[in-house]
Amino acid sequence: MNDVIIERHRTGEDLTAALRRDVREGLSAPQKWLPATWFYDARGSDLFEQITALPEYYPTRAEREVLLREAPAIAAATGARTLVELGAGSSEKTRALLDALRSAGTLTGFVPQDVSASALTEAAEAIAADYPDLVVHGVVGDFTVNLGELPGTPPRVVAFLGGTIGNFPPAERATFLRSVREVLKPGEWLLLGTDLVKDPATLVAAYDDARGVTAEFNRNVLTVLNSRLGADADPADFEHVAAWDAEHEWIEMRLRARRDLVVHVPGAGLDVEFREGEHLRTEVSAKFRPDGVRAELADAGFTREHWWTDEANRFGVSLARAV
Template sequence: MTESELDIHRGATEIAEALRADVREGLSAEQKWLPSKWFYDAAGSRLFEDITALPEYYPTRAEREVLAREAAGIAKLTGAHTLVELGSGSSEKTRLLLDGLREHGSLRTFVPLDVSEAALAEAVEAIQADYPGLDVRGVVGDFTEHLGLLPGEPPRLVAFLGGTIGNFLPADRGKFLRSVRDVLGEGEWFLLGTDLVKDPETLVRAYDDSAGVTAEFNRNVLRVVNEVLGADFDPDAFEHVAHWDAGNEWIEMRLRAPEAMRVSIPGAGLEVSFEAGEHIRTEISAKFRREGVTAELADAGFEVEQWWTDAGGRFGVSLARAMS
């Protein structure tokens, strides 16, 4: 796959600038944090694919169950000419939607958007090989910044799967949903995957697996900071923490410094001190209830037409139409 086959809105310079800004803000805060999007370089994307196959990590299997059952109906209802996937990763689950739309006869273009150029290039190459004749337009970008640049012929179906919507804080979530609505014409479609509230033990196990894969994925954010900004983090020195916040109904992933340390980040002009036991919050993963999803989508200008869950009621998928 050549670079020219991807529409790149976020190259190395833009990545470094964005990471620098996030590191300065997040690691200078009283309660340190880093955005979860920085997990996903090539190594992080591979680790996440490994996570989706773990026995403890039910969301991928539960969402796939819904899509396998409902893809043909989604295609018939939407008649989409263009499928857009935000944060596509390997696009593995998306094949169910591609198959449904192709069999329905409406599909013309697939537009996967991902922040990781390496992961996207691999996914686009595989899709092009397996779906000859399909116009595949990979977009390297950030779905919080580049939605207005997405190509594709209406009617479009925008898919945001995997429960990734839960990584936004509530105010940012509303802003993001409105930004999706703003790029869609009236009557176009949004398919949203949301992990549902359930017992805390199941939730924590999904983010703290026995094989330690999620811990390595969590530490990868520090490797990215080292690589891009020349920092001297020792990722293996940080302990992985998965915590259920019952008040906010979300999982927090954190990295804990077991002892006092000082880290230099030349590319951000920072020297960062950690006390023993101090945390960096690296991800929130909010869990949802059906009525909350419906209300948030309505606030953003969508009407939910269909709501499905897997047989175990663990994961929700909603199909919503953009309203006037």
Template sequence: MTLHDADLDVYLHDSDRIAALRADARAGLTSTPKWLPPKYFYDARGSALFEQITRLPEYYPTRAERSILDTRAASIATITGAKTLVELGSGSSEKTRLLLDALREHGTLGAFIPLDVSAAALREAVVALRTDYPDLHVRGVVADFVEHLDLLPHAGGRLVAFLGGTIGNFTPEERTPFLSTLRAQLETGEWFLLGADLVKDPAILVPAYDDAQGVTAEFNRNVLHVLNDALAADFDPSTFTHVALWDPAAEWIEMRLRSTRDQSVHLPALDLTVHFSAGEEMRTEVSAKFRPAGLREELSEAGFSLRHWWTDEQSRFGVALATAS
């Protein structure tokens, strides 16, 4: 089966992504301290590296969340009776197949709407899903789930899934409008399924973002390759070391890149030269960890009612099922 852009709803084009990257790179690289958004890790190489990360022994979130879905998917299908499943940041939709199978078995599901920023990844996923679920209406949406929530298809009986702990990449100031905007797009009684990593011993947390094989370090440096390719920059990734640390006050992991020497980086596409001092660090990601009471409060303030809360056997990861109230 082949799939063309006519078979996708495309709200985010390559020109939009480049414009956003240019704006974010200029803002982040001229700030003190410097920063870059984590969404730019994920070109084809970065996505492949992240898939490697999910299989590393130190990286528990993917396995923990999958164990919850393995155990609870049938209950989620029974409780929600969802007719349409919408997934934000779907990627390959691998874990979501547990929900698809359970909802089909329950007999209510008619449509699956995966949303992702990458048209290529989404096209590939939709081809596979249509092959494996020929009786299911599958329609991919190429969009940014921060910018385009108002474009979610208005199908009845929706369950919106936001998995993988991606909610942790938002700061509290970013989470509040995101959750409130999502709530505004849902009808009262529609459902929201949220995967969130939990606060735990830093001895478990930090290695998940700083593995012994160095895959996460290479993933972190990949953002520099993205800037080189997209903005004609001349970053030398080998001159930046990977840093992962736990911030106990903010209760998040920070990933940073530390310059190993004084250097200047040129970005001709932005007509910009940026200086890094030896030892200077640039933040590339935050990954917030949650406490159940705090997550319940954030959902409530956005207009959701938490109905069910599940964790894996070791209470490392949580999955919340909430309704738009």
């Protein structure tokens, strides 16, 4: 097995500083919010892996269906020498792409990127063990900040899967897609997964499962505040809420205070008051329409060459070329 290279562009201290900034801004706002980034400590990553296997949570299965079916076409179209995966997590879905690109005879390297050093290292070592001919170069960093440091021999295909693009509000989404385009040479590729608009009952169930795993995942953001900033939030004081916003066509996950309370966050210098019933928004997850995805890619400097969905038309995967 080749040695695994792990390059660190974000330390634990960097993460704490970023969390402090977000807490000061989001928890001081009239309508409180926190970015979805802060779900993902080691426990949060494990909970999300559990979510992907739940019967209500269709996106992972739908996207995997597309990747398993279309990976050879992706390999043929891109001729990629390097596969870059943003927000890699466990990299399980990526194996279909690795297999197809390796079978096509072009792939020489895999670059997984993730904000969690432990999750990234574990995934990178597992890939290196199963694909000993690949150079595995992991990057610990934030894909909204550290894109310019991504290594890899062109032509590259950057995979941003799982519908994670929906966690960005529209303006931030446009900025992010442009930043991806800026690090790619003309003719390189973006493989983008997008969850599609569908009936609200199916959408809400995917974020409010019967077993309560998503509720535990949602409340984990409070555990992160406690561990990193010395907060005294009691997750039991907050109720999980998932709601469909038809105007914006996104799911919102929120935490609703069960009683009047104050959360002390000494690491951010804040005492945060919650009224009974007050909401803290922890995630938006936008859902997309095919023409809208194509337009957003075009605005960012990409031409969408291929569009695939699963058989039930629940989830879309775009292969877009940098122009």
